[in-house]
Amino acid sequence: xxxxxxxxxxxxxxxxxxxxxxxxxxxxxxxxxxxxxxxxxxxxxxxxxxxxxxxxxxxxxxxxxxxxxxxxxxxxxxxxxxxxxxxxxxxxxxxxxxxxxxxxxxxxxxxxxxxxxxxxxxxxxxxxxxxxxxxxxxxxxxxxxxxxxxxxxxxxxxxxxxxxxxxxxxxxxxxxxxxxxxxxxxxxxxxxxxxxxxxxxxxxxxxxxxxxxxxxxxxxxxxxxxxxxxxxxxxxxxxxxxxxxxxxxxxxxxxxxxxxxxxxxxxxxxxxxxxxxxxxxxxxxxxxxxxxxxxxxxxxxxxxxxxxxxxxxxxxxxxxxxxx
Amino acid sequence: xxxxxxxxxxxxxxxxxxxxxxxxxxxxxxxxxxxxxxxxxxxxxxxxxxxxxxxxxxxxxxxxxxxxxxxxxxxxxxxxxxxxxxxxxxxxxxxxxxxxxxxxxxxxxxxxxxxxxxxxxxxxxxxxxxxxxxxxxxxxxxxxxxxxxxxxxxxxxxxxxxxxxxxxxxxxxx
Numbered sequence: 001x002x003x004x005x006x007x008x009x010x011x012x013x014x015x016x017x018x019x020x021x022x023x024x025x026x027x028x029x030x031x032x033x034x035x036x037x038x039x040x041x042x043x044x045x046x047x048x049x050x051x052x053x054x055x056x057x058x059x060x061x062x063x064x065x066x067x068x069x070x071x072x073x074x075x076x077x078x079x080x081x082x083x084x085x086x087x088x089x090x091x092x093x094x095x096x097x098x099x100x101x102x103x104x105x106x107x108x109x110x111x112x113x114x115x116x117x118x119x120x121x122x123x124x125x126x127x128x129x130x131x132x133x134x135x136x137x138x139x140x141x142x143x144x145x146x147x148x149x150x151x152x153x154x155x156x157x158x159x160x161x162x163x164x165x166x167x168x169x170x171x172x173x174x175x176x177x178x179x180x181x182x183x184x185x186x187x188x189x190x191x192x193x194x195x196x197x198x199x200x201x202x203x204x205x206x207x208x209x210x211x212x213x214x215x216x217x218x219x220x221x222x223x224x225x226x227x228x229x230x231x232x233x234x235x236x237x238x239x240x241x242x243x244x245x246x247x248x249x250x251x252x253x254x255x256x257x258x259x260x261x262x263x264x265x266x267x268x269x270x271x272x273x274x275x276x277x278x279x280x281x282x283x284x285x286x287x288x289x290x291x292x293x294x295x296x297x298x299x300x301x302x303x304x305x306x307x308x309x310x311x312x313x314x315x316x317x318x319x320x321x322x323x324x
Numbered sequence: 325x326x327x328x329x330x331x332x333x334x335x336x337x338x339x340x341x342x343x344x345x346x347x348x349x350x351x352x353x354x355x356x357x358x359x360x361x362x363x364x365x366x367x368x369x370x371x372x373x374x375x376x377x378x379x380x381x382x383x384x385x386x387x388x389x390x391x392x393x394x395x396x397x398x399x400x401x402x403x404x405x406x407x408x409x410x411x412x413x414x415x416x417x418x419x420x421x422x423x424x425x426x427x428x429x430x431x432x433x434x435x436x437x438x439x440x441x442x443x444x445x446x447x448x449x450x451x452x453x454x455x456x457x458x459x460x461x462x463x464x465x466x467x468x469x470x471x472x473x474x475x476x477x478x479x480x481x482x483x484x485x486x487x488x489x490x491x492x493x494x495x496x497x498x
Contacts, residue, residue: 009475010447016428017448021349024356026341030364031334037368 039154039183099126099146101207105235106130107221107228110141125151132217141217142232145210152208158183159200172203174233176226199229205238329375337367340383344390350444351394353433362397366390387449388459391441398437431478439474446471 027033095112096103113131125147129140147155159175177185178195186192197218202208211232218225341363348359348366366389370382377385432440438460445456446467453471457464 009479012424013428013432013443013475013478014447016425017350017432017444019425020429021346021448024342024346024349024359026337026345026363027360030341030360030367031337033364034337034367034371037364038371041368 036184040181095128095130098128098144099148099207100205100238101144101146101209102237103128103144103232103235104237105231106142107232109133113140139214139216140212141214143210143212143214144232145212147208147210148206152202152206155200155208155210156202158185160185172201172233172236172238174230175200176229197225197229199233201233201236201238203238207238209233209236209238325375329378332378333371333374336378336382336386340386341367344386347387347444347449348390348394350432350448351391351437351441352398353440354397358397359394362393363390366393384459391445391459395437395441398440427482428478431481434481435474435477439470439477442467442470443474 096106109132110130111133113129113135125145127143127145129143131139132141135141145155158179160177176197176199178190178192179185179198180195186195196215197213199211199213200208201211211229213221213225213229221228344367345356345359345363348354348363349356352359352362354362367386369389370377370386373385374382432443435443442456442460445451445459446453451459453464453467457467460467
């Protein structure tokens with residue numbers, strides 16, 4: 001190190017900066033962290049968009065009806081479900097067929113609160129949310145998301161390779177976990193604060209289904225929550241929604257009259273999952289979560305924005321190549 | 325994003341991420357941990373546009389994103405610092421045993437964010453005045469004056485006596 005008198009200040013400063021950051025190294029997992037951030041940003045973007053669309057539609061339809069109707073509007077009546085029976089959405093069955101998947105069972109008392117619409121959670125995805133009557137608008141008790149195509153690949157990529165899978169009916173696989181905002185699974189015994197309980201269900205049909213339960217509703221159901229999630233998972237018809245239900249299970253939910261409670265009953269919820277077996281290390285459908293193709297991003301059409309700092313607006317294309 | 329794009333992004337990170345992280349540490353004056361968060365955020369932006377920028381000098385784009393983010397963060401940190409702490413007393417290098425490098429870094433941190441960024445880009449990244457000007461979105465003259473003022477301030481604080489730190493010889497500024 002030169003003294004102040006021996007070296008120009010520029011050299012001394014350069015030397016000091018080099019020395020100051022000599023021990024700083026980028027962590028090896030930086031690429032993975034960047035990709036995780038990107039995926040989380042996409043999901044936040046789409047969820048926010050879906051909520052905005054739902055709010056806009058919810059506001060526009062009554063306004064349109066009020067302007068065009070010449071008769072007195074009759075408030076829509078919610079259908080109460082008895083204990084132990086699946087709820088019927090309003091209108092009956094609406095929202096329970098999505099993305100080629102039929103929801104055969106829902107916890108009692110839930111009704112359709114909103115459909116997020118096509119591709120709200122990635123290309124080829126559909127979602128319906130079900131709420132309790134006393135929940136504020138925008139809140140859900142159970143939300144079902146059906147992923148197909150690239151979205152399914154991404155969804156399955158979140159399931160830890162070393163996690164245990166439980167087999168439900170029809171050789172389907174299920175994985176339960178508490179997912180963080182960044183779609184990371186909290187390890188068993190870890191802090192689940194701020195996470196969402198999710199049962200991921202999939203089989204060979206190509207559909208991957210998230211059954212998310214709101215943390216509040218999960219806590220409310222206490223010990224029965226896992227069983228309810230499993231019952232919803234077992235009650236899913238993943239065969240494209242076209243396979244007729246068994247004769248003893250009654251007509252499809254969407255064909256029932258509003259007051260009927262005769263809907264398919266996939267059996268009582270249970271906390272006892274079938275024997276677990278090792279998940280996925282050999283499952284060829286499971287993409288590497290770090291290299292799986294991302295879901296196409298609507299913001300990709302935006303021009304690159306290098307930042308918002310004032311006075312730095314020029315496009316990067318004008319910068320010459322440089323390697324310090 | 326194709327597999328090829330992803331692989332190229334990994335190569336880019338392997339080659340450049342440490343330098344970007346070090347630049348962020350110097351420009352925002354934060355700890356490596358905080359700077360890592362900043363760099364992750366900036367690289368997420370790079371990753372979003374990667375298929376289009378990967379063939380068009382992604383390094384310059386990434387550096388620009390990181391420097392802009394670091395300047396913004398440094399400004400926020402300065403506000404928080406001024407709210408939370410009293411201004412530290414003016415320090416001089418009276419003790420000959422004081423580590424010169426540490427003093428220089430301390431004085432570098434006390435400079436305004438953009439002035440500090442100019443010094444980092446000029447004397448650590450070793451960019452030319454023109455390259456620094458393009459990255460900062462200002463003229464080469466502004467870069468020159470900002471660098472001179474930054475150095476003068478450091479020099480005055482380190483050695484305020486009549487002898488002072490030796491003034492740079494003519495043409496010493498790169």
